[in-house]
Amino acid sequence: MASSFESDITGRTEVPDVVVSRLPQYVRTLSQMLAEGVQIANSQQLGEKLQITPAQIRKDLSYFGRFGKQGRGYRVDHLLEELKQILGLTVTWNVAVVGVGRLGRAILNYPGFTPDGFQLVAALDDNPGVVGQEVGGLMVRPVSHLAEVIDSYQVSIAIVAVPIAYTQAVVDRLVDCGIRAILNYAPIMPQVPEGVSVRSIDPLLSLQSMTYYLVNGLSPEKEL
Amino acid sequence: MASSFESDITGRTEVPDVVVSRLPQYVRTLSQMLAEGVQIANSQQLGEKLQITPAQIRKDLSYFGRFGKQGRGYRVDHLLEELKQILGLTVTWNVAVVGVGRLGRAILNYPGFTPDGFQLVAALDDNPGVVGQEVGGLMVRPVSHLAEVIDSYQVSIAIVAVPIAYTQAVVDRLVDCGIRAILNYAPIMPQVPEGVSVRSIDPLLSLQSMTYYLVNGLSPEKEL
Numbered sequence: 001m002a003s004s005f006e007s008d009i010t011g012r013t014e015v016p017d018v019v020v021s022r023l024p025q026y027v028r029t030l031s032q033m034l035a036e037g038v039q040i041a042n043s044q045q046l047g048e049k050l051q052i053t054p055a056q057i058r059k060d061l062s063y064f065g066r067f068g069k070q071g072r073g074y075r076v077d078h079l080l081e082e083l084k085q086i087l088g089l090t091v092t093w094n095v096a097v098v099g100v101g102r103l104g105r106a107i108l109n110y111p112g113f114t115p116d117g118f119q120l121v122a123a124l125d126d127n128p129g130v131v132g133q134e135v136g137g138l139m140v141r142p143v144s145h146l147a148e149v150i151d152s153y154q155v156s157i158a159i160v161a162v163p164i165a166y167t168q169a170v171v172d173r174l175v176d177c178g179i180r181a182i183l184n185y186a187p188i189m190p191q192v193p194e195g196v197s198v199r200s201i202d203p204l205l206s207l208q209s210m211t212y213y214l215v216n217g218l219s220p221e222k223e224l
Numbered sequence: 225m226a227s228s229f230e231s232d233i234t235g236r237t238e239v240p241d242v243v244v245s246r247l248p249q250y251v252r253t254l255s256q257m258l259a260e261g262v263q264i265a266n267s268q269q270l271g272e273k274l275q276i277t278p279a280q281i282r283k284d285l286s287y288f289g290r291f292g293k294q295g296r297g298y299r300v301d302h303l304l305e306e307l308k309q310i311l312g313l314t315v316t317w318n319v320a321v322v323g324v325g326r327l328g329r330a331i332l333n334y335p336g337f338t339p340d341g342f343q344l345v346a347a348l349d350d351n352p353g354v355v356g357q358e359v360g361g362l363m364v365r366p367v368s369h370l371a372e373v374i375d376s377y378q379v380s381i382a383i384v385a386v387p388i389a390y391t392q393a394v395v396d397r398l399v400d401c402g403i404r405a406i407l408n409y410a411p412i413m414p415q416v417p418e419g420v421s422v423r424s425i426d427p428l429l430s431l432q433s434m435t436y437y438l439v440n441g442l443s444p445e446k447e448l
Binding site for chain 2: 014017018020021023024025027028050051086087088089093095102103105106107109110112113116118156157159180181183187189197199201203204205206207208209210211212213214215216217218220
């Protein structure tokens with residue numbers, strides 16, 4: 001929970017994280033609509049594409065002010081631009097990948113981050129057999145150089161793809177080096193201090209919630 | 225949204241998907257507590273480990289009946305067993321991986337699925353250079369054998385790690401073959417009919433919601 005002090009500074013009602021987490025999906029859908037030449041979209045049309053109820057869409061957007069006129073829908077280009085501003089997606093973010101095993105290699109070779117403004121600028125690992133190799137166009141540096149790499153490449157975000165036994169220690173070091181946004185691939189929830197965001201990519205948790213629907217013969221609600 | 229007909233059959237109040245999605249995290253935490261010899265836990269203690277409010281934990285569990293006695297906490301072994309039953313985690317699920325590129329290989333070599341009851345039993349790809357190779361102990365089969373593979377290996381769940389351009393077509397074929405739970409790694413939301421669950425693993429969406437906190441100088445609420 002952000003402190004009320006911070007909410008006071010921004011002058012904004014605190015936005016639930018579940019809403020913040022949905023916004024990138026809005027951005028993706030609006031970008032597609034714009035590319036298809038759609039100029040105006042109402043919450044019904046957005047809801048169909050996003051598989052979210054129109055009421056939920058109106059509520060989510062209401063946290064950030066009034067984007068549409070009653071009964072007239074949203075201007076797609078305007079809403080897209082505003083949401084990108086709100087999410088900080090109008091700038092490029094430099095990202096370091098810590099851990100260059102099979103998963104780290106797949107991440108470093110994935111071409112999907114750059115077009116959306118996330119530039120992988122550094123790769124680090126502690127395995128002497130990996131340090132010095134070129135992976136995804138980057139030379140792997142030893143983790144002992146972390147502070148220097150973060151500083152010289154102006155890294156704001158770290159992707160952590162190290163084994164579970166090392167994850168918390170790596171996260172602690174990243175936090176010590178000033179990193180405030182961490183994408184974690186290990187099946188644990190690293191502990192971080194106030195002011196640092198962690199998201200975990202955990203396919204096992206996704207599988208384990210789908211089996212609920214298999215054994216109960218149900219479908220999930222159509223929501224993100 | 226599951227139809228009311230289905231809810232009537234199970235006799236259970238429909239559980240929000242956000243609650244279902246949290247339960248695997250409960251299972252993981254309770255397993256750790258059990259391994260550490262903890263016998264009783266109250267919602268406060270669970271909340272600290274899970275970074276969820278105690279009130280939210282009590283509300284989540286209330287969908288499935290009364291697990292704890294007022295003021296006495298939950299029996300860890302009992303709650304764990306019940307949640308595993310509810311989620312369908314007391315049986316082994318056979319899983320097929322479609323797409324054996326860099327990401328598919330990382331998935332097929334990941335040792336973390338099996339101990340939790342998800343057995344990777346088949347790998348499929350359409351690239352003739354990959355079909356016939358052994359990856360993660362499985363011989364890669366052509367996608368044209370999909371129906372036969374699903375049938376003979378009793379596959380219930382599919383992991384789809386194919387390029388975005390092929391994702392919807394692969395998902396459609398899986399649904400035609402009777403698959404009702406799909407874990408998708410492409411950055412799109414595949415469309416599926418009622419009765420089929422899809423979860424997407426999408427690191428870009430996670431990154432794009434963390435930048436909100438970076439530009440606004442906030443932290444996410446401490447919730448899953």
